[in-house]
Structure formats: C-alpha cells, structure tokens
Amino acid sequence: MKTNKLSRRRAIQVAASSIAIPYFVPKTVLGSPTRAGANDRVRIGLIGLGARCRSLAQDSLAIPDVEVAAVCDCFAPRVDSILNDLGKDQSWTGYTDFRKMIENEDLDGVMVETTTHARAWVACHAMAMGMDAYIEKPMALTIAEGRHMVNIARKFNRVTQIGTQQRSIPLNNWASDLVQDGAIGKINVVMAPNFVGPVEWTPKPGQPLPAGGDEGWWDVWTNQAEMRPYHAELQYGWNRWASYDRGGRCFGVTGWGTHSYDQIQRGLGTSETGPAEIVLDEPVRVEDCGKFDPRKSTDDETGAQYYNMAKNVVGPRGKVTMRYANGTELRLHLDGDWGPGLGCIFIGEKGKIEINRDKVAANPRRLVTGSDNPGHLTVSENTPHIRNWIDCIKTRERCNADIEYGQRSSSLCYLVNIARAVGRVGEPLKWDPTTERFTNCDEGNALLSRTRRAGYELPT
CATH class of the missing domain: 3.30.360.10 (Dihydrodipicolinate Reductase; domain 2)
Incomplete structure (x- = not known):
C-alpha cells in the first residue's frame, strides 16, 4: 500500500473520532453541516459499469462525504458511456484495468459491481492492494471461492459490505x-x-x-x-x-x-x-x-x-x-x-x-x-447501505452485511x-x-x- 493511502486513511479515522481541530484549518478542509471537508470524504472507485453500478453511483453522489474519483470497466465503451453521462459534471478518471486505477488513484475503497464470475477475482486483488470493498451479491460463484474472499478480507483487515441492502433497512x-x-x-x-x-x-x-x-x-x-x-x-x-x-x-x-x-x-x-x-x-x-x-x-x-x-x-x-x-x-x-x-x-x-x-x-x-x-424508508434503498459502509471505513468496524x-x-x-x-x-x-x-x-x-x-x- 502506498504511503499516501496510509496517511489519507489515518486522516479519515482522526476526523471520525472527533479530535479537536486547530482553528487555522481552512473551511474547505473542515467542511460544513451540508458539505463534507476534504479530510472527511471517502474516495472510491467503481468497477464494473453496468446498470447496477449506475444506480449505486447515483446514490453515492448524493452522500456528502463520498467522492467518486474513478471508474473502470474492461469494456472501454462502457467507461466512455458513464463518463459522458453520470460523470459529465464530475472529475472522474476512466480505466479499463482496475489494478491501474488502484495504483494511480488515491482511493479508500472500491465498489465491485462486475459480473458474478469475475467478482471474486477483482475483489480479492483489490482488497490485497489495500482497498475496502463494497461487493455486489452474490459475492462469489462457489462456496469455496466465497471462503477465499473472506480469508483475504481478514488477512488484509478490509472493511467489507456485501450488496444485501436489506441489512441496512x-x-x-x-x-x-x-x-x-x-x-x-x-x-x-x-x-x-x-x-x-x-x-x-x-x-x-x-x-x-x-x-x-x-x-x-x-x-x-x-x-x-x-x-x-x-x-x-x-x-x-x-x-x-x-x-x-x-x-x-x-x-x-x-x-x-x-x-x-x-x-x-x-x-x-x-x-x-x-x-x-x-x-x-x-x-x-x-x-x-x-x-x-x-x-x-x-x-x-x-x-x-x-x-x-x-x-x-x-x-x-x-x-x-x-x-x-x-x-x-x-x-x-x-x-x-x-x-x-x-x-x-x-x-x-x-x-x-x-x-x-x-x-x-x-x-x-x-x-x-x-x-x-x-416506518418505511424515505431515501433510496441503497443509501443506508452505502452510508453504513462509508461510516465503517472511518471507524474500521464491521459493516451490517460483512x-x-x-x-x-x-x-x-x-x-x-x-x-x-x-x-x-x-x-x-x-x-x-x-x-x-x-x-x-x-x-x-x-x-x-x-x-x-x-x-x-x-x-x-
């Protein structure tokens, strides 16, 4: 893991712990009740840019302390499509290799929304490279594959959220x-x-x-x-x-x-x-x-x-x-x-x-x-699930759908x-x-x- 990833993650944890902040820190860093500051925001990348990912991306953009920084799909036209659509007003960078995205971008986590048969391969590599992961369901193609994913997550102390969003309703x-x-x-x-x-x-x-x-x-x-x-x-x-x-x-x-x-x-x-x-x-x-x-x-x-x-x-x-x-x-x-x-x-x-x-x-x-x-939700059914993942990235606690x-x-x-x-x-x-x-x-x-x-x- 790169040094800047470590320092950035530490900054997020400090912000989450409510430690006193010096008076001279600029307001753009501190944020406000309606706008998260730079040290509070969690930077994520999106991998696998199909319809499900687009839905999650839209809901993520509505959460103040989430910053979508980069997107990736092995099929280049999908990268171009999301950049020209959802990303047209965002400063997103597009990739066709998720490993290059992780190496080049200062990310805290990734959303793995690939096909099911590719999901474990992408998620395991991403977690081994230092990423906390939101992983679409079903998380694996076989029982043995899923157990390997759990072992990788535990080995590298990753914060994981599986896409069974009812756990956060x-x-x-x-x-x-x-x-x-x-x-x-x-x-x-x-x-x-x-x-x-x-x-x-x-x-x-x-x-x-x-x-x-x-x-x-x-x-x-x-x-x-x-x-x-x-x-x-x-x-x-x-x-x-x-x-x-x-x-x-x-x-x-x-x-x-x-x-x-x-x-x-x-x-x-x-x-x-x-x-x-x-x-x-x-x-x-x-x-x-x-x-x-x-x-x-x-x-x-x-x-x-x-x-x-x-x-x-x-x-x-x-x-x-x-x-x-x-x-x-x-x-x-x-x-x-x-x-x-x-x-x-x-x-x-x-x-x-x-x-x-x-x-x-x-x-x-x-x-x-x-x-x-x-009572019933007043927001998208995805929002509390993403919210829980983001909060746990900051606190390092287990997510609702670990x-x-x-x-x-x-x-x-x-x-x-x-x-x-x-x-x-x-x-x-x-x-x-x-x-x-x-x-x-x-x-x-x-x-x-x-x-x-x-x-x-x-x-x-």
Missing part, C-alpha cells in the same frame, strides 16, 4: 430483532421461495466483437470461465448462464435468493453459520415459477409488488428443505406469485412475522404496529443448487457449517469449487 432490522427476541416464541418453520436455478449455455456460432473494446478485453471479461467465442447473449445475458452466475435473474436462486436467504439468516441470528442438513423434496423440473392466476392480492402480501417481475421466469426448480441444528426447518417451497419474493415468513409458537424489503406483516397484527416501528455474513447467505443459494444437481430426492445431505463440507455426499463436495482458467487464479 431499519424496518427489516427491527422486525428481525422481534423474531430473535422471541416475539413469536421459538421458530419452528421458515417459509421462503422455491427459486429458479441457472441454465447451461448451448454452444452457438461466434459473433464479431463489438467495436471499441481494447485488445484482449473479451479474455478479461471471460475471466475464470471457459473461453468461448464472443456472443452478445453472453455479454449482456450472462446472469442466466451457469458458467457466469448460478441463477442471477429475477426470482433466480442467486438473483433474488441471496436477498431472501440473507433475510432468513438475519432473522434467525445465524449470520455466521448455516444449516445442518439439506433435502431435495422432489425431482427437479423446468417450469414457470408460478401459476400467476388473476386475483387481487391482500395488504398482508408483502411481495405483491414483485409478482409481475417474476412472471414468465422459467427454469429448473425443485423444492428444498433445510434444517438447522436447533431444529428450525427452512422450507424453500413458495412460488413467484405468492409470498415474500425477497424475504421470508417466520412461523413460531405464538404467531408469524413476514419480512420483505421495507415491508412487514404479522399474525397477530399488533406485533408490527407498535410505536417503536421505525463479508462473512455474505458468505453464509450465498452458501444457502449454492446448497440449493448442489442438492438439485446431486438429485437424491428425500435423502438428507449432511452439511457441516464449520468446515463447509458435506459429511455424507462426495458428489456435493465436488461441486463446492471449480477449476479456474489459467491467469485468473485468486491471489493468496
């Missing part, structure tokens, strides 16, 4: 605490969706590379995956295919499932562990994710706003049940046209609480109508995929959440990692 945390504090007694069952899995890519004739890319950019984009001829469906539809994501679409196992399963972990208080066994309840079938019969949804259906988004999502599905060591049963059975698409339902001895994104319901209803209910929590939530997604791939209907697969291995399924253990293409190994 006050209403979600308030309702999760109700569940943990026993408002509905011991939790017997948790209900969550039966999400759609990934699809294998069918080889197709290659297409000409699009204009504007630097030499070798398709090799960098392909990253750890098998090198295939360029095709626009790969570049722009990558989250559908198993080589690049593991169900990243709407109502997909990693697309929406990471949010839903992270809500389960938060509510159960199991953020640093996982289930003890996984059972595939039925044969896997390729089907629509719901019936979508015309009907009027009720006020208690927290996922109603997401039903149309899930409509016509077709792919491999199979109900899965997981069990935790304390006996709580997690049933991943719900369809896309009913229930909490991005959340779950906790069923206890004394009632039930349903938690979705910034919306809750309960039976009895009084459980969630008390005066201590924090990388260990992200690893455990992502693991639930991959355990679903593995149970379906192994295909042992009705047979419990015993899972050790400490070693993160199956104790009775070698086929499952073989799917915990995968071979990476030469040149894209993770740093050690």
Whole structure:
C-alpha cells in the first residue's frame, strides 16, 4: 500500500473520532453541516459499469462525504458511456484495468459491481492492494471461492459490505430483532421461495466483437470461465448462464435468493453459520415459477409488488428443505406469485412475522404496529447501505452485511443448487457449517469449487 493511502486513511479515522481541530484549518478542509471537508470524504472507485453500478453511483453522489474519483470497466465503451453521462459534471478518471486505477488513484475503497464470475477475482486483488470493498451479491460463484474472499478480507483487515441492502433497512432490522427476541416464541418453520436455478449455455456460432473494446478485453471479461467465442447473449445475458452466475435473474436462486436467504439468516441470528442438513423434496423440473392466476392480492402480501417481475421466469426448480441444528426447518417451497419474493415468513409458537424489503406483516397484527416501528424508508434503498459502509471505513468496524455474513447467505443459494444437481430426492445431505463440507455426499463436495482458467487464479 502506498504511503499516501496510509496517511489519507489515518486522516479519515482522526476526523471520525472527533479530535479537536486547530482553528487555522481552512473551511474547505473542515467542511460544513451540508458539505463534507476534504479530510472527511471517502474516495472510491467503481468497477464494473453496468446498470447496477449506475444506480449505486447515483446514490453515492448524493452522500456528502463520498467522492467518486474513478471508474473502470474492461469494456472501454462502457467507461466512455458513464463518463459522458453520470460523470459529465464530475472529475472522474476512466480505466479499463482496475489494478491501474488502484495504483494511480488515491482511493479508500472500491465498489465491485462486475459480473458474478469475475467478482471474486477483482475483489480479492483489490482488497490485497489495500482497498475496502463494497461487493455486489452474490459475492462469489462457489462456496469455496466465497471462503477465499473472506480469508483475504481478514488477512488484509478490509472493511467489507456485501450488496444485501436489506441489512441496512431499519424496518427489516427491527422486525428481525422481534423474531430473535422471541416475539413469536421459538421458530419452528421458515417459509421462503422455491427459486429458479441457472441454465447451461448451448454452444452457438461466434459473433464479431463489438467495436471499441481494447485488445484482449473479451479474455478479461471471460475471466475464470471457459473461453468461448464472443456472443452478445453472453455479454449482456450472462446472469442466466451457469458458467457466469448460478441463477442471477429475477426470482433466480442467486438473483433474488441471496436477498431472501440473507433475510432468513438475519432473522434467525445465524449470520455466521448455516444449516445442518439439506433435502431435495422432489425431482427437479423446468417450469414457470408460478401459476400467476388473476386475483387481487391482500395488504398482508408483502411481495405483491414483485409478482409481475417474476412472471414468465422459467427454469429448473425443485423444492428444498433445510434444517438447522436447533431444529428450525427452512422450507424453500413458495412460488413467484405468492409470498415474500425477497424475504421470508417466520412461523413460531405464538404467531408469524413476514419480512420483505421495507415491508412487514404479522399474525397477530399488533406485533408490527407498535410505536417503536421505525416506518418505511424515505431515501433510496441503497443509501443506508452505502452510508453504513462509508461510516465503517472511518471507524474500521464491521459493516451490517460483512463479508462473512455474505458468505453464509450465498452458501444457502449454492446448497440449493448442489442438492438439485446431486438429485437424491428425500435423502438428507449432511452439511457441516464449520468446515463447509458435506459429511455424507462426495458428489456435493465436488461441486463446492471449480477449476479456474489459467491467469485468473485468486491471489493468496
């Protein structure tokens, strides 16, 4: 790490600790109630400039003590596009190599918004180079890859935030605490969706590379995956295919499932562990994710706003049940046209609480109508999550969605995929959440990692 990075980070920590500042420091450095001073601002770089990154960039620009300094994407036209659009009034510098960006810019952290199959490689290198990291979900492509990311973060003492933003929504945390504090007694069952899995890519004739890319950019984009001829469906539809994501679409196992399963972990208080066994309840079938019969949804259906988004999502599905060591049963059975698409339902001895994104319901209803209910967000759902990451960069505390929590939530997604791939209907697969291995399924253990293409190994 460069000396100027160390001194800058120290300055931010001092500013956060409210140490007295000499009277002669210029106002441009000190800032004001509405404008952060230079020593208070956290300088970040953006990596992977797709639609998700643009959304985060816009929300970051609205936070006074965040300074977006540089942007990067291996495909040069995307760099030009964001510079000419969001960056037209900003002094951003554009790069096609994130390592050069980190070497050249005086950054405190990076937002890693790449494709899923490249995410671990980029994030691990960035953290090893001294960057705190906001990492999009799912944070990894396999369980082993995710564990490597956690180890890198801990080795280099990095502040990490995974993009499961429900962890920073006050209403979600308030309702999760109700569940943990026993408002509905011991939790017997948790209900969550039966999400759609990934699809294998069918080889197709290659297409000409699009204009504007630097030499070798398709090799960098392909990253750890098998090198295939360029095709626009790969570049722009990558989250559908198993080589690049593991169900990243709407109502997909990693697309929406990471949010839903992270809500389960938060509510159960199991953020640093996982289930003890996984059972595939039925044969896997390729089907629509719901019936979508015309009907009027009720006020208690927290996922109603997401039903149309899930409509016509077709792919491999199979109900899965997981069990935790304390006996709580997690049933991943719900369809896309009913229930909490991005959340779950906790069923206890004394009632039930349903938690979705910034919306809750309960039976009895009084459980969630008390005066201590924090109410709904008045800002973007990204804003409190980014805010928490920035604050923790200054204090060096763990973020709401620390990388260990992200690893455990992502693991639930991959355990679903593995149970379906192994295909042992009705047979419990015993899972050790400490070693993160199956104790009775070698086929499952073989799917915990995968071979990476030469040149894209993770740093050690």
